[in-house]
Amino acid sequence: MKNSTNEMIKRVRFHGRGGQGMKTASRIVGTASFLEGFFVQDCPLYGAERRGAPMVAFTRLSKEPILERGLIVSPDINIIADETLLGDKNANVFQGIWEGTVTIVNTHYPASHVRNVHGIVGEIVTLDVTEIALNVIGESVLSSTAAAVVCKLTGVISESSLEKAVTRELSSINLKKETIQKNVQAALICFDRIPEAHPHYFEPIKEDKKDEIVKLEYADACLGSPSVYAKGSTKLKKTGNWRLFRPVIDHEKCSRCYTCFVYCPHSCISIDGDGYPQIDYDNCKGCLTCFYECPKKVISKDREVKAW
Amino acid sequence: MSMKNAAYKKFKDISREEHISPGTALCTGCGGLLALRLAYKVLGENVVIVNAAGCFTLLSVYPYSPFSSSWMYTAMACAPAGAQGIRDALDILIKKGKLKSEENLKVVVLTGDGAANDIGLQSTSAAIYRGLDFYYFCYDNEAYSNTGFQMSSATPYGSRTATSLPGEINPQGTVQRKKDLFEIWRAHKPPYLATVSPSHPVDLSNKFEKASKFEGPKLFIALSPCPPGWSFDASNSVNIARLAVQTGIWPLKEAVYGEVKHTVIPKFKPVEEYLRTQNRYDHLFNPVKQVDVIDNIKKDVEQYWERYLDS
Ligand code: SF4
Ligand code: SF4
Numbered sequence: 001m002k003n004s005t006n007e008m009i010k011r012v013r014f015h016g017r018g019g020q021g022m023k024t025a026s027r028i029v030g031t032a033s034f035l036e037g038f039f040v041q042d043c044p045l046y047g048a049e050r051r052g053a054p055m056v057a058f059t060r061l062s063k064e065p066i067l068e069r070g071l072i073v074s075p076d077i078n079i080i081a082d083e084t085l086l087g088d089k090n091a092n093v094f095q096g097i098w099e100g101t102v103t104i105v106n107t108h109y110p111a112s113h114v115r116n117v118h119g120i121v122g123e124i125v126t127l128d129v130t131e132i133a134l135n136v137i138g139e140s141v142l143s144s145t146a147a148a149v150v151c152k153l154t155g156v157i158s159e160s161s162l163e164k165a166v167t168r169e170l171s172s173i174n175l176k177k178e179t180i181q182k183n184v185q186a187a188l189i190c191f192d193r194i195p196e197a198h199p200h201y202f203e204p205i206k207e208d209k210k211d212e213i214v215k216l217e218y219a220d221a222c223l224g225s226p227s228v229y230a231k232g233s234t235k236l237k238k239t240g241n242w243r244l245f246r247p248v249i250d251h252e253k254c255s256r257c258y259t260c261f262v263y264c265p266h267s268c269i270s271i272d273g274d275g276y277p278q279i280d281y282d283n284c285k286g287c288l289t290c291f292y293e294c295p296k297k298v299i300s301k302d303r304e305v306k307a308w
Numbered sequence: 309m310s311m312k313n314a315a316y317k318k319f320k321d322i323s324r325e326e327h328i329s330p331g332t333a334l335c336t337g338c339g340g341l342l343a344l345r346l347a348y349k350v351l352g353e354n355v356v357i358v359n360a361a362g363c364f365t366l367l368s369v370y371p372y373s374p375f376s377s378s379w380m381y382t383a384m385a386c387a388p389a390g391a392q393g394i395r396d397a398l399d400i401l402i403k404k405g406k407l408k409s410e411e412n413l414k415v416v417v418l419t420g421d422g423a424a425n426d427i428g429l430q431s432t433s434a435a436i437y438r439g440l441d442f443y444y445f446c447y448d449n450e451a452y453s454n455t456g457f458q459m460s461s462a463t464p465y466g467s468r469t470a471t472s473l474p475g476e477i478n479p480q481g482t483v484q485r486k487k488d489l490f491e492i493w494r495a496h497k498p499p500y501l502a503t504v505s506p507s508h509p510v511d512l513s514n515k516f517e518k519a520s521k522f523e524g525p526k527l528f529i530a531l532s533p534c535p536p537g538w539s540f541d542a543s544n545s546v547n548i549a550r551l552a553v554q555t556g557i558w559p560l561k562e563a564v565y566g567e568v569k570h571t572v573i574p575k576f577k578p579v580e581e582y583l584r585t586q587n588r589y590d591h592l593f594n595p596v597k598q599v600d601v602i603d604n605i606k607k608d609v610e611q612y613w614e615r616y617l618d619s
């Protein structure tokens with residue numbers, strides 16, 4: 001691997017949910033690589049959806065100017081910062097992975113479990129990055145920690161470049177000094193925990209370069225402008241996997257005051273026949289408004305670790 | 309609004325029927341969504357939403373819809389014009405006997421503050437002028453939050469947005485005052501006009517109930533705490549909306565044919581308590597406290613209430 005750094009290009013794909021910090025993570029990796037003397041490129045891709053919905057970001061680093069553009073279909077490093085995305089077909093987190101891909105999953109499960117359940121090719125590394133972020137930073141923002149994991153796996157980025165890149169990128173989004181320090185600390189812990197870069201070296205595969213222009217057929221207006229005839233069908237989307245914490249009601253102590261039901265922004269609390277609130281865990285996004293507003297304080301929050 | 313003859317007195321009076329199903333694409337803890345959900349409980353299911361482009365157009369993303377009723381998507385500027393078309397069509401169908409009058413629908417425009425205050429203002433003015441029988445629901449998250457939280461003319465003075473970052477020249481962030489949309493609309497003397505907050509569901513429900521008695525334009529501005537844009541934890545939307553009311557920053561009021569009445573007289577907690585809950589105001593406190601800017605915000609609130617409490 002050492003001999004090949006001159007012509008190498010590394011393509012990193014980040015999968016996360018909006019608000020988790022994957023865009024910033026891709027920037028930190030970009031800046032750290034730049035500080036190591038690489039040409040770099042980074043960009044995020046959001047769908048139309050909001051915070052909590054799946055998103056991807058990309059970083060390319062190379063000793064040569066980078067002429068590739070656009071999405072990374074076959075990543076060398078593929079980080080899945082939210083384990084619930086593994087089961088989400090739309091998020092397509094395994095797209096284009098090959099035997100040379102190192103997939104890193106943020107989970108408390110061991111790598112063998114992830115491999116058995118999902119049959120992932122290539123190497124798998126797991127680390128409970130969220131746990132580290134919660135312990136050290138105090139919130140589940142994964143930008144610096146995820147970046148640290150990737151930096152280590154590239155095998156070509158030093159601790160000091162990582163540290164500088166975290167500081168630089170987080171300062172540019174106006175974070176407080178102490179928050180940045182905590183982020184650096186958490187990043188260094190992750191850097192340390194990840195084993196040395198994978199020993200096998202594979203020739204990086206070329207990205208598919210078919211310059212095909214896809215021609216769209218003419219479609220009649222009634223086909224071209226979609227209509228939805230179902231009522232209330234978004235509940236089929238099951239947004240429960242957006243949740244980081246699970247609100248749990250202690251029904252024995254609940255006074256049936258309706259506060260949680262009234263204030264749930266996502267219509268996820270209903271009142272049962274006996275007047276008790278019941279949470280729809282298939283869809284509850286874990287905003288914890290109910291936890292915060294319950295006047296009796298009988299709703300607790302549990303860290304969600306087994307979403308799939 | 310006197311509580312005695314109000315339709316809603318407590319949380320238990322609020323309908324258990326949901327008209328916006330779970331599973332939408334909106335952000336975890338969206339304050340505007342909570343306001344809309346509560347409003348919908350009063351409006352019921354005989355509704356057609358005319359939605360100007362913005363965050364809430366993502367409620368219905370093909371092939372899904374969270375609504376118990378109909379929904380149509382328009383460009384930012386023209387939701388009230390779309391509402392006119394639908395209203396006219398419904399009226400014609402009823403007149404021709406093709407639609408039973410009990411199947412009549414309430415036409416509800418749904419827009420963000422960007423569309424309401426900026427590009428959609430003229431079509432709203434025209435619709436009020438024509439006396440169109442419709443509801444207008446503006447979720448006011450005080451910026452263009454769908455596209456990354458750029459400043460709108462509803463962005464408050466002293467706050468940070470992506471396009472009014474605090475810096476050397478403007479350490480306070482946003483320089484301009486928030487447009488007074490309530491007063492702009494009130495100048496048209498519509499039958500009913502109100503501000504609401506998701507922290508005050510009973511007040512909100514009574515206002516929608518009261519509005520239903522009027523024919524013509526019925527307009528609402530809902531305070532909509534926005535976790536990613538205002539930069540606070542998703543569990544805090546209701547609390548922040550409540551503080552906005554309690555500090556006097558967000559007056560809860562209504563105007564019937566232009567006659568204003570405040571429905572909640574706040575306790576006037578210090579405005580700092582509200583400002584400190586959101587990182588969009590962090591630069592007013594760190595690294596040095598910008599006392600002059602905070603004082604200006606205080607003064608604006610005091611002057612507003614002096615005017616109303618005197619009269
Ligand atoms: S955590 Fe949020 S979405 Fe889940 S039940 Fe509580 S209020 Fe509703
Ligand atoms: S807010 Fe608390 S006490 Fe009230 S109904 Fe909900 S769980 Fe029970």
Ligand code: SF4
Binds near residue numbers: 335337339341454536
């Ligand atoms: S950006 Fe703000 S207003 Fe828009 S959906 Fe998210 S929380 Fe709601």
